[in-house]
Amino acid sequence: MNTKLWNWRLWVGFGVSVLGLLIYVLLLQRTRSIFWGSLALFLVSVALMISGLKRAFGQPQAYRGKVAGPVLAVLGVVVLGVFGWGAYMAAKLFPAALHAPQVGQQAPEFVTVDSKGNSVALAQLLTTSITDSSGVARTPKGVLLVFYRGYW
């Protein structure tokens, strides 16, 4: 009969690393902050697994995991490797905007459609007077273009 305690840190640690990868893969397209969330989960996973391994090898009479521990640790490293490779590929596929217009340059003109279906050009936006919440119209001082990825 085996009276040794279940070394849950190893298994939970491995589970957390898989969770980190899943969250990263499934939600990557939503926001970049997901990357940091996944990275945090990996750090938690590494800490749990190290502590699990210490238990398995430091107190082998009390805890199980001398066989499972190294196997899970290797698998964990593989999961982390897939995550790192994915993040590297993502950085390659979505490069920083090298040719984006710079400060001091003329903003490229464009025409878009507003949520009511009307055409809106940048030139129009720049001359639109701004009515604040109290109903006071102000001379425009500028337009803040906020590009976002969208919801699709």
Place this chain on the structure above:
Amino acid sequence: MRGIQRTLSSLEGLGILPVAISADTPEESREHLIQKANLSYPILSDGKAEAIRHYDLLLPGAGENGRDIGGTAEFLVDPSGTIRWRSLNENGPEKFLEAARSVQ
């Protein structure tokens, strides 16, 4: 996006009009941003990603079903059409406000 909504009155007070631009259709913007998130500033649809291309923010095929979409960036343009500030990373609303104050 919600950060801009929170600072909308400060931005308006400074004479700055924020507009959001993506490749989403006007219907998608209405559904997600105007009805659900209650955003009251202009949400512009750049369906063919022309503006996104002009600003070099295109992420080819990165959207749903391989749709072309744009990356995240902000540009502050003064009334003469000159770019006065830009950010190619995600920033908090305090950064917008700082930039908006600098063009006064």
